[in-house]
Amino acid sequence: MPAHPDIRVAPVHAALRPALLQLAVHETQQPFVSPIAVTLADAELCGGSEAMAILCDGAPIGFYRIETQPGCIADRDFPRPTLGLRSFFIDARWQRRGLATLALTALVDDLLQRHPAAHDLALTVNTRNTAGIALYRRAGFVDTGELYHGGRSGPQHLMVRALAP
Ligand SMILES: CC(C)(COP(=O)(O)OP(=O)(O)OC[C@H]1O[C@@H](n2cnc3c(N)ncnc32)[C@H](O)[C@@H]1OP(=O)(O)O)[C@@H](O)C(=O)NCCC(=O)NCCS
Structure with missing residues (x-):
């Protein structure tokens, strides 16, 4: 991997799908995210859901969804x-390798461009997901202190980050 990887984000399009479908997390992390095939299919069915690829030097290395109706994050x-x-x-x-950190920076820059009216970005993260919690804290997300109980793997922290500089 180059010393300064070029990390970008982009809406998922047909040409990216085969490589995206090869991506997976470690077995111990599977309680925290659905398999990408399931998530991609669900995002395509959900109005207001944007499927996004994380690209390293042009090749998919990760994925996320942006929900324009945030109620579906935590009811x-x-x-x-x-x-x-x-x-x-x-x-x-x-x-x-620090790539999630770089991806979150690219993700926020993309939202500032494409969703300038949005003030905040919200997420839920499983209370057992120490790596996720540490990552999001370092990226400026603040724990609201509220627990969301709707997930498939136990309670989740609701975290929020301001988007505007
Ligand atoms: C959470 C996740 C996205 C981090 O990706 P990553 O590219 O490895 O993260 P980075 O290398 O940018 O690390 C950033 C920080 O996250 C934390 N972190 C990442 N992996 C960690 C681990 N295995 N254990 C503890 N902390 C970890 C650390 O604070 C790290 O900073 P440091 O390396 O200076 O200590 C990745 O582990 C993942 O995809 N997990 C499974 C899916 C998931 O849990 N997603 C979140 C759902 S809400």
């Missing part, structure tokens, strides 16, 4: 215009 309303971040992952072969 609640948000006081300010808010987007939801869901299903964020880096493929197991590419983890622990």
